[in-house]
Amino acid sequence: MHFEDQEKKAGLRPDDYSSQGAPTGGPVDVFGDEEDHDIQYKTLSWQFVSVLMIAEIVSNGMLSLPNAMAVVGIVPALILTIFLGSFGLFTAKLLIDFKLNHPEVHSMGDAGYILFGPIGREVLGMGTIIFAICACGSEILSGQQALSSLSNNGLCAIYFLLIFSIATLLVALPRTLGSVSWLGLASVALIVACGLVGMIGAGVNPIPDRVVQATVPQNFYTAFLAVTGPTFAYAGHFMFFILISEMRRPQDAMKAAWCLQGFATVFYCIFSVVVYVYIGSTVVSPSLLSLPPVWAKVAFGIGIGNFLVAGALYAHTAAKLLFVRFFRHSRHIHSHTILGWSVWTTLCFAAVAIAFVLAISVPIFSYLIGISASVFASWYTYGLAGFFWLYDAYYLGGGMRALRKKWIGTTLGVLTILAGSFICIAGTYVSIKLIVEAYASGIVGKPFTC
Template sequence: MSTSHSEEKSIAPPPSDAQVDPKADTDVFEEQPGHDFHYKTLSWQFVSLLMIAEIVSNGMLSLPSALAVVGIVPAVILIIFFGSFALYTAKLLIDFKLNHPSVHNMGDAGYILGGWSAREILSLGTIIFAIFGTGSELLSGQQALSTLSNNGLCTIYLLLIFSVATLLVALPRTLDRVAWLGLFSVCLITLSGLVAMIGAGVNPVPGRTLSATVPTTFYQAFLAITNPVFAYAGHFMFFILISEMHTPTDAMKAAWCLQGFSTLFYTIFAIVIYVYIGNTVASPALLSLPPVWAKASFGIALGNFLIAGGLYSHTAAKIVFVRYFRHTKHMYTHTVLGWAVWIGLCFGAVAVAFILAIAVPIFSYLIGIAASLFASWYTYGIAGFFWLHDSYHLGGGWPGLRRKPGQSALAVFTILVGAFICVAGTYVSIKLIDDAYKEGLVGKPFSC
């Protein structure tokens, strides 16, 4: 799938948008022996670990509370359904990437679907979501450090310490440099979950109430549904990860590992925590554990929050870097400009996330809005457009679509699901902000 390029082209100045055409059938990364940076180095096993490290981070912490809101039966059904649905949409994304090897991120895919405007919207959305994801991990890291230190230090300082560490994780230019951290991260989040379940099991809440189903309003129900929906919100990174695989055709193996592990782990963790804590379970769930067990679980998970935050900020930086330096020497050799821009982009991503986390009191609520606006499409809805586009353009037009009525209907259903999650999720997130202000739950910026 890779196409070799002349040495003259690899040392050309940064190409303009007109010169970089994601519709071209060339691989996004060149591979030449003389390059200092080799991008296409990841195996499917390491890609699956990076996917799990990125997705199964904050995801598990909010799921037990969903069981408390809608009941154990519908919540578990939703967790399994959205895990299976995310596997289906992952296949559509992977097929689209294999059909278009020049696609590096959602922006490139948007250019193929709808030209310049779609590229700018999807690129900006991916960067925004990645920065908000970084901020979410920074807040989780700060919360873990606060728990471990018994709130012995101002949260701003804890957030700053964790931000510096996150920046260091993001700095390697190629993902193979952090691949082993993915294995470490998966081990940590799994162990953290096991410790939390043991802690809940040996310290059950006396007189706890459990509910098979709970009558509730649409607002409360969808608020609970957003937890399993966005627990799988990692597809926006898939194109970037697959672009750095040495065998992209193995990507579906990584997707199977990701969705199989996450769905099983989410289901077991949510059920066990809920059964032993009951309807009073908090979000994040670790805060419902006795202090010693909460500290143990948070302390173990801290490394996962760090690595996931580094991956998110790396993603935001990589999108911009590849956009402007694709097929130039700055991508593949050590140059002052290349390193200066790369470090600046990584620093900027982490810095913006840090500032948002300390300066915007409602930032944790804004993360829900960002997930509703972008993850609803990147993880679910846009996959339907990918399938319809390729089935039409590569399958003979309308006759090609008519030959596959079931798949065409499923693609349209995928688009409708993404649109529904986007609209309903945004409504719920905005109402949450309004309620928080009315109840006096919103703090002040730059406060400990």
């Protein structure tokens, strides 16, 4: 059964939806027919979508993986990384199928309206914005670390944060993702080069008497704390709807997902194993700080371009969700209007500014990133995909009869929801316990300090 059949059952036309869930009479596609418009969004090929996905996901997330391997051992870490990569590919397939069945969906908020009504729209939409801003702040912090390392702490960290935030804002300002696609390609080249330099630096400067273990027995808390790195190293699905909406052929989105997950899984495995084998159990997170100063500076100097583009993509995502919701099917989306550009610039500025303020004013911001990832990314990357499949199987496939007939898919959908629930609850518990321990040990710093 096709999407149109569902609409007939509901008594609505395929073009009756807006991001607010109210009838609009506009086209079912997010951006409609752009042939004569000044600003055209649907310009991305699947190759460039895969590049933007890699630039966003394979960023500073890889730098925590060697430390996770040191905590649980090579074998469990590799198994987990490969499993999560495969699981991420599976949930990407469910997400893409949902998008193709519901072309009016532009963000997780739109999907939330279809699944859970107005409350679902607000919760998933706000969650996307919160997670995107936290992720932007994480990239800004990585940029600050890189600048501090390169300059031997030549300036106060706040100034480096400000400098990197301004650069992030400038990269985020183009209205269409197609405008930054070539920067995404450069970003991927830089993060690959950064990883290669990190591996070479570890290889030519091995730690004497290092400890390398196949498995390391741990309690649940310590083990799950370590595996949050691999778990959230794939946490980029919350951007997929927005990316796919700007494709020339959304039907090719799965090719981009294959490219992303294949590259990320192979690169993660190679990088984490090489760095861990040469540095051993003393490897820290981010792992580049375990290298000799010269090698760390070279790696950070190369990777800083990726941190910049990834941070800009996160800020762009937060701004784009609100911008499309405000102006969907209006002339401000596709025309160079004063109101359109004023609102767009303000939204981008607000996203980066909030990320900057959180990074300098909240001493436990790095822990809050873990909480936001546990609460939101666990669902956006994993759990919600199960709901997507169950919803379409029920409403587009023929109700309970379809769910019973496709019992394997139904079972996998339910298990996917349960997996998202487990990651959310366990990850939140671990993150909160980390905050408590950090305050108890006195390692939490003060806001607005260098």
